[in-house]
Amino acid sequence: MESVHSSLEHRGLRLSLPPAVDSFPAYPARQTFSFGGLALELRAVSWDDVHGETDLLAFRSASVANGKIHLEVDVRWDDQLSVHGSGKTFESGAIWRVHDADDGLVFEFTSSLLGHSPYKRIQACYDFSRSQIILSRAASQRCGKITPLEYPACELLITNYLAYHGLGIEVHGCGLIDRDTGGHLFLGHSGAGKSTTARLWEKLRAPEILSDDRIILRLHDGELWMYGTPWHGEAAFALPKKAKLSKIHILRHGAENRFTAMPQARAVGEVFARSFPPFHSPAGLEGTLDFIKRALDFVPCYQFEFRPDHTSVAAVLGSANHD
Amino acid sequence: METNKAPQKKQYDPPQVTAIKLRPEEAVLGFCKSMSSAGQFSSCHHTAGNCHGIGS
Numbered sequence: 001m002e003s004v005h006s007s008l009e010h011r012g013l014r015l016s017l018p019p020a021v022d023s024f025p026a027y028p029a030r031q032t033f034s035f036g037g038l039a040l041e042l043r044a045v046s047w048d049d050v051h052g053e054t055d056l057l058a059f060r061s062a063s064v065a066n067g068k069i070h071l072e073v074d075v076r077w078d079d080q081l082s083v084h085g086s087g088k089t090f091e092s093g094a095i096w097r098v099h100d101a102d103d104g105l106v107f108e109f110t111s112s113l114l115g116h117s118p119y120k121r122i123q124a125c126y127d128f129s130r131s132q133i134i135l136s137r138a139a140s141q142r143c144g145k146i147t148p149l150e151y152p153a154c155e156l157l158i159t160n161y162l163a164y165h166g167l168g169i170e171v172h173g174c175g176l177i178d179r180d181t182g183g184h185l186f187l188g189h190s191g192a193g194k195s196t197t198a199r200l201w202e203k204l205r206a207p208e209i210l211s212d213d214r215i216i217l218r219l220h221d222g223e224l225w226m227y228g229t230p231w232h233g234e235a236a237f238a239l240p241k242k243a244k245l246s247k248i249h250i251l252r253h254g255a256e257n258r259f260t261a262m263p264q265a266r267a268v269g270e271v272f273a274r275s276f277p278p279f280h281s282p283a284g285l286e287g288t289l290d291f292i293k294r295a296l297d298f299v300p301c302y303q304f305e306f307r308p309d310h311t312s313v314a315a316v317l318g319s320a321n322h323d
Numbered sequence: 324m325e326t327n328k329a330p331q332k333k334q335y336d337p338p339q340v341t342a343i344k345l346r347p348e349e350a351v352l353g354f355c356k357s358m359s360s361a362g363q364f365s366s367c368h369h370t371a372g373n374c375h376g377i378g379s
Contacts, residue, residue, distance in 0.1 A: 093351060094348075152352035273344060277350065
């Protein structure tokens with residue numbers, strides 16, 4: 001994979017950013033969201049474009065801490081979007097790909113339902129502080145409503161911002177806050193038991209469940225914090241809250257409940273394998289690995305083989321009380 | 324008869340290579356659970372890319 005950012009710097013080129021926000025057309029409709037402690041402002045001409053994100057409603061933010069917007073995202077429509085001509089840097093294998101546009105990155109989204117023409121494009125500056133989302137009217141007329149931040153656009157913006165700035169990662173995990181023992185994080189691939197764990201805890205402890213599938217991790221003053229996200233799993237838990245962590249669990253089904261401490265090098269690999277690194281960006285990959293290493297300097301990581309019943313909850317509570 | 328035993332040396336553990344699985348369909352955003360088994364959007368009834376079928 002080509003290093004877009006590094007290669008430009010290596011060639012001594014200055015990274016140019018999209019025009020300042022004030023030079024864009026006026027966007028009277030604005031809505032701010034908060035994801036993992038990052039403020040994202042969505043700006044559009046029509047209120048429909050900023051209020052159509054029904055899955056994100058709970059993550060709207062009335063006020064912004066320190067008044068800082070981390071991600072400024074403008075929305076506009078074009079009649080039809082054409083395929084970007086050159087400079088493809090990364091093919092996701094899913095519905096999007098990345099192009100190097102010299103002055104930033106272009107993400108194109110296509111669907112086999114709509115043919116080759118993209119239904120959405122994101123033009124982002126390299127540090128993801130500013131971006132434009134362009135939606136296709138033709139695609140919308142054929143397939144119905146398209147919203148700017150629908151999956152996976154919002155997660156791409158957030159994970160890329162976190163990685164580029166080395167601020168955190170998004171992981172495949174179930175995160176919950178127990179009233180007595182605080183935050184618990186269980187990482188796992190699909191089928192590892194995240195939603196099962198969420199349901200078990202809900203039934204037995206009624207915790208605040210931040211998500212049963214996607215958690216954002218950040219470091220604040222030498223402490224590891226997890227944030228809930230709107231991008232939930234099968235059990236559909238999603239809360240805009242955060243909690244401090246004292247350890248990380250890697251879920252694995254087992255005949256008995258057992259915790260096994262992981263050496264840090266192994267733990268870095270296991271957490272990385274359950275994260276969403278920006279594979280198109282060597283700088284972002286480096287930021288992701290560096291963040292995981294720093295996080296695991298502060299908290300230990302355990303493999304948690306668990307039985308999918310109440311005993312696993314008791315085991316975690318017991319281990320928490322011994323910390 | 325010698326009674327004082329020399330302290331045992333700490334056992335040497337050679338470096339090990341551990342393979343950790345990285346699942347592309349889970350490490351890259353944009354896949355939905357049904358897509359991995361049924362092809363892109365063939366079973367996805369959402370409008371365009373808006374698939375929430377990702378879960379554990």
